Amino acid sequence: MPLTDQHRFGMQLAQLSRGWRAELDRRLAGLGLSQARWLVLLHLARFETAPTQRELAQSVGVEGPTLARLLDSLETQGLVRRQAVVEDRRAKQISLSESALPLIKQIETIANALRVELFTGISAQDLATAMAVHAKVLANLEKRG
Numbered sequence: 001m002p003l004t005d006q007h008r009f010g011m012q013l014a015q016l017s018r019g020w021r022a023e024l025d026r027r028l029a030g031l032g033l034s035q036a037r038w039l040v041l042l043h044l045a046r047f048e049t050a051p052t053q054r055e056l057a058q059s060v061g062v063e064g065p066t067l068a069r070l071l072d073s074l075e076t077q078g079l080v081r082r083q084a085v086v087e088d089r090r091a092k093q094i095s096l097s098e099s100a101l102p103l104i105k106q107i108e109t110i111a112n113a114l115r116v117e118l119f120t121g122i123s124a125q126d127l128a129t130a131m132a133v134h135a136k137v138l139a140n141l142e143k144r145g
Helices: 005-031 035-046 053-060 064-076 100-118 124-144
Strands: 080-085 088-096
Touching (some): 005 100, 035 088
Antiparallel strands (some): 080 088
């Protein structure tokens, strides 16, 4: 049975996501962080205010227990802090420690360099079209959730 363009698109998108993340992971290996840990740090850095552990888990796309183990190791490394939420003592807010900030800067510098390489030769118009298609597919996904 021949592949449809929609099928190819889905396969290509998955391959792109895996490949991009693998290359970034390879470039970040020298920082001594696993892919899961640097991903948590990057997501945490994107929040304007300290998220709860549940909000961070949703952002990263992992289950609560998985995030808890990652946070344990990041906390042991002195990169994050957990603080009780006043309104809900069971909830914890997660924040970056001061020592994590230079590491985040290194991660972002490496990630930005890779992004520049990957988008070489792609016009602003092509990128806008690709983003519009992805946004529509995501919107269709959200309708089903």
